[in-house]
Amino acid sequence: MLRHIARRLGSLHGQQIFNGLKGISPDQLLSKEIHRHLQSSLETISPISTTSLWPFSSQPRDFSQPNSSWSPEMRKVYDDYIGLCDTDSENGEKQKGPWRKLPSYNRSIKYATAGIHLSKLIQAKARLFTRNVKDQGATFEYVVFVNKEEKRCVCVFQAGHLLEGAPGHVHGGAIATIIDTVTGTLAGFLSGPIMTANLNIDYRSPMPLGSVVLIHSALDRIERKKTYITCKVTSTDESKLYTEATALFVSIGVGHLFGSRN
Numbered sequence: 001m002l003r004h005i006a007r008r009l010g011s012l013h014g015q016q017i018f019n020g021l022k023g024i025s026p027d028q029l030l031s032k033e034i035h036r037h038l039q040s041s042l043e044t045i046s047p048i049s050t051t052s053l054w055p056f057s058s059q060p061r062d063f064s065q066p067n068s069s070w071s072p073e074m075r076k077v078y079d080d081y082i083g084l085c086d087t088d089s090e091n092g093e094k095q096k097g098p099w100r101k102l103p104s105y106n107r108s109i110k111y112a113t114a115g116i117h118l119s120k121l122i123q124a125k126a127r128l129f130t131r132n133v134k135d136q137g138a139t140f141e142y143v144v145f146v147n148k149e150e151k152r153c154v155c156v157f158q159a160g161h162l163l164e165g166a167p168g169h170v171h172g173g174a175i176a177t178i179i180d181t182v183t184g185t186l187a188g189f190l191s192g193p194i195m196t197a198n199l200n201i202d203y204r205s206p207m208p209l210g211s212v213v214l215i216h217s218a219l220d221r222i223e224r225k226k227t228y229i230t231c232k233v234t235s236t237d238e239s240k241l242y243t244e245a246t247a248l249f250v251s252i253g254v255g256h257l258f259g260s261r262n
């Protein structure tokens with residue numbers, strides 16, 4: 001079974017992994033392959049198109065594209081940031097912008113890394129927590145823009161009606177989730193595979209359901225395996241502060257997800 005998967009992974013990447021299997025255990029092989037997937041995804045975070053060996057279509061959906069549940073305010077801020085991303089000029093040349101929109105899938109291993117076989121092997125039913133409700137606008141509507149030069153990102157977040165905590169307001173756990181996601185995305189973008197080690201949150205003002213807010217995350221510092229991120233959640237005009245947070249992410253080897261301490 002593992003050899004079969006290895007052979008398919010090899011052909012997915014145009015490499016004869018299977019031929020080079022002698023002397024390498026399947027565990028080592030998968031670990032190397034997973035590592036490569038994670039590294040490349042976190043460096044580029046872009047969909048990788050490969051020839052699917054699966055007979056059914058598995059076209060990834062980028063959940064961070066505008067949809068009909070987005071309020072005019074959400075759409076306006078999105079458009080403003082898109083205007084700061086790379087654009088095609090009239091003569092067909094690419095003009096570099098300081099910001100880049102990151103895509104967002106509901107199956108990160110499968111779509112962000114093209115790990116179609118790994119995603120089946122690890123957990124076929126797994127879905128990203130923030131992207132697992134089909135009803136558009138009901139939970140987390142968000143899009144992340146990253147500024148590599150300035151080592152920071154901004155997430156435009158619209159909080160849906162299923163995220164209620166205090167009546168009419170967003171649940172603190174939902175706010176923690178989106179902060180973890182955004183700060184984790186930035187840490188992963190800058191440092192490669194990471195896990196959250198510590199998240200400190202100060203809730204400064206209640207956030208009404210349906211609000212559109214900005215989640216500003218910035219690199220504080222990197223010390224050895226530790227990436228420290230700061231975060232502020234504000235209204236879109238930045239006049240109101242909802243939440244502040246700091247987060248620590250620790251770089252992991254891929255074996256960490258399979259119980260290894262290395």
Ligand SMILES: CCCCCCCCCCCCCCCC(=O)SCCNC(=O)CCNC(=O)[C@H](O)C(C)(C)COP(=O)(O)OP(=O)(O)OC[C@H]1O[C@@H](n2cnc3c(N)ncnc32)[C@H](O)[C@@H]1OP(=O)(O)O
Binds near residue numbers: 038181195252
């Ligand atoms: C996958 C494909 C992606 C594709 C694209 C995806 C796009 C979609 C993006 C979504 C983004 C979501 C982001 C959510 C990310 C999670 O929510 S992860 C889930 C929640 N986190 C966990 O479950 C982590 C559980 N904890 C652990 O696994 C381990 O404790 C940790 C955190 C990895 C640390 O491992 P460790 O072996 O203890 O680390 P160790 O090497 O001993 O320590 C390293 C350093 O960190 C320090 N440290 C460790 N823990 C702590 C702590 N809690 N406090 C302070 N310092 C600490 C140590 O003291 C040490 O410091 P120095 O000695 O270097 O000064």
